[in-house]
Amino acid sequence: MLRVYNTLTKKMDEFHPIHEKENRIYMFVCGPTVYDYPHVGHARSYVAYDVIAKYLRYKGWSLFYIQNITDIDDKIINRANETGKSWDEIARTYEKEYHKAMKKLGVDAVNLYARATEHIPEIIDQIKRLMEKGYAYETSDGVYFDITKFPEYGKLSGQKLEDLQAGARIEVNENKKHPYDFALWKKAKPGEPSWPSPWGPGRPGWHIEDTAISERYLGQQYDIHGGGMDLIFPHHECEIAQMEAVSGKKPFVRYWLHNGFIEVNGEKMSKSLKNFWTIDDVLKRVRPEALRYFLLSTQYHSPIDFSEEALMQAQKTWEGLARTIRKLKKLTEKGKEGKPRQEIKEELEKLGKAWEEAMDDDFNTPKALAVLHDWATLVNREYDGMSREEAKQALELLERWDSVLTLFRPVFQGESDEELVDGLMQVLINVRQKLREEKKFDLADRIRSELGKLGIQLNDKGKETSWERV
Numbered sequence: 001m002l003r004v005y006n007t008l009t010k011k012m013d014e015f016h017p018i019h020e021k022e023n024r025i026y027m028f029v030c031g032p033t034v035y036d037y038p039h040v041g042h043a044r045s046y047v048a049y050d051v052i053a054k055y056l057r058y059k060g061w062s063l064f065y066i067q068n069i070t071d072i073d074d075k076i077i078n079r080a081n082e083t084g085k086s087w088d089e090i091a092r093t094y095e096k097e098y099h100k101a102m103k104k105l106g107v108d109a110v111n112l113y114a115r116a117t118e119h120i121p122e123i124i125d126q127i128k129r130l131m132e133k134g135y136a137y138e139t140s141d142g143v144y145f146d147i148t149k150f151p152e153y154g155k156l157s158g159q160k161l162e163d164l165q166a167g168a169r170i171e172v173n174e175n176k177k178h179p180y181d182f183a184l185w186k187k188a189k190p191g192e193p194s195w196p197s198p199w200g201p202g203r204p205g206w207h208i209e210d211t212a213i214s215e216r217y218l219g220q221q222y223d224i225h226g227g228g229m230d231l232i233f234p235h236h237e238c239e240i241a242q243m244e245a246v247s248g249k250k251p252f253v254r255y256w257l258h259n260g261f262i263e264v265n266g267e268k269m270s271k272s273l274k275n276f277w278t279i280d281d282v283l284k285r286v287r288p289e290a291l292r293y294f295l296l297s298t299q300y301h302s303p304i305d306f307s308e309e310a311l312m313q314a315q316k317t318w319e320g321l322a323r324t325i326r327k328l329k330k331l332t333e334k335g336k337e338g339k340p341r342q343e344i345k346e347e348l349e350k351l352g353k354a355w356e357e358a359m360d361d362d363f364n365t366p367k368a369l370a371v372l373h374d375w376a377t378l379v380n381r382e383y384d385g386m387s388r389e390e391a392k393q394a395l396e397l398l399e400r401w402d403s404v405l406t407l408f409r410p411v412f413q414g415e416s417d418e419e420l421v422d423g424l425m426q427v428l429i430n431v432r433q434k435l436r437e438e439k440k441f442d443l444a445d446r447i448r449s450e451l452g453k454l455g456i457q458l459n460d461k462g463k464e465t466s467w468e469r470v
């Protein structure tokens, strides 16, 4: 029985989706605001929900999983103004970077990515209904949600409206009736991107895009909403207010799941603290599977302490497991014939059960990875006496787990010489560097173009050269 920690009930709940009989689950996770390169915090969140989605499918549920893409926002407009580019050029550029990074990390469980700007009619329609029901009002600069009309505001974060007022840390806006009223529609200032609406040209507030998108594809009530812990308040609180006010149905979402932060020396990783790593920064040091392994080594609720050493250690551990898998794979082809032993079968079954128990315990990936290490211990211990059939059974179990964890795809797909490729690429890069120093640019360029033909791109940054498959 799967149990999940539910932020709404503040306890471990047995998991029963709304359409349990039909075997269906609907899930929504807050997608990125696309104004910059994706960072390790994004990787953490989206790897976590990728594993959650894949585990639910592994358990036999038919899951529909949506992520929104916030492609209009103050941050995007600011970035556009700073760089002299248009808002949509910024948004499309970084949306592409986001998808590129997710693909590298094996994040591929999302069924639909929905852009905010492609759902303006749904957003306007929802705001209109909120106004008709008396939950929203128009001012000179926008349309706001009136939180005094929704007494349950604060139920997700466990805060009372009175307490919120005491610790007010929000922007002062004299147009609003209450300091915590939030914008549903922002009227355009001169030069800002805008869409026509009954309240004049403008753009949607952040919170309304999620509920407009989820209402369209998932209905007024659905099963799982995920996101980072920093989104509980006010973002998810506002989503609940909007949707429960519009529909009159409770709860808007049954299970609210939230992932912890990435920390560096006990502080939250953030741009302002300059302790910040983009996904690309990390992938210059380790392979994507190692970053994924590192992220899954901590339960998704808990904060992760990020350091280069921990990352390198994760890569080492990953390599060890990969070696065992490669070895076993060979045995499935060249191993001896023979009937599989009952005790091996039983041990594999026990491991299979333990792994599911770990995942049923609120997707406890560190426990699941510990089972994976027990599996490797078994394989290494029994290797010499293992028959082809036994090797196949052991490998099949791991492949099933990896349909969820997505850590060893390249190994299964036969990328067994990855370490060798890495080494050879480093030799080529060093030789090319030497040639360039000696001003033999024609030869250096030839290395680049020949590698290009093999689908390998060299990236020069100052004196450093990195490579990637394109």
Ligand SMILES: [Zn+2]
Pocket: 029, 030, 031, 210, 235
């Ligand atoms: Zn969101």
